């Protein structure tokens with residue numbers, strides 16, 4: 379077992395655990411968005427940042443990725459940590475003001491959408507990739523993936539087409555922290571299929 383201090387208290391965790399895992403076992407709450415215990419962490423949202431002093435220097439790290447070490451000191455609620463979280467939440471709600479769950483989480487930190495918020499209330503996907511990882515790791519499928527790059531990056535199906543890879547398990551809907559998958563999944567699944575019969579050509583594609 380590894381012994382270290384979190385928020386001034388002595389806590390323990392097994393070798394290989396992350397700070398987040400040790401915190402949850404010890405009943406210490408660290409907010410997360412792109413993390414779920416059933417899939418590999420990716421460090422996409424950075425909301426789980428905590429302050430670490432491992433004897434060399436104090437720094438802010440993503441607790442869902444950072445391994446525990448003997449004697450380290452972790453602060454999950456320092457002013458610096460709360461400022462980072464507020465800053466991240468401000469960016470997220472401004473970019474995705476249409477997400478009820480994001481707005482509720484931000485509000486718990488005293489954050490509301492600012493004057494710089496997007497006018498696009500439809501785009502609630504923060505591109506955390508939890509749905510993609512869940513599809514691959516839990517369902518064993520590759521029905522959804524990232525499409526395009528940069529500002530055009532989005533969640534889609536392979537080739538933007540309905541896919542038999544999707545077994546409608548609902549894992550992506552359950553995992554999505556913003557509710558964005560409701561819209562994406564519905565669009566993908568409800569899109570009328572154009573068949574060889576209706577087009578007179580081979581293959582299946584969207585209109």
Ligand code: SF4
Nearest residue numbers: 503504506507509554
């Ligand atoms: S649909 Fe949801 S789970 Fe998937 S990337 Fe977007 S916010 Fe994350």
Ligand code: FES
Nearest residue numbers: 421423424426442
């Ligand atoms: S929960 Fe750790 S980076 Fe998102």
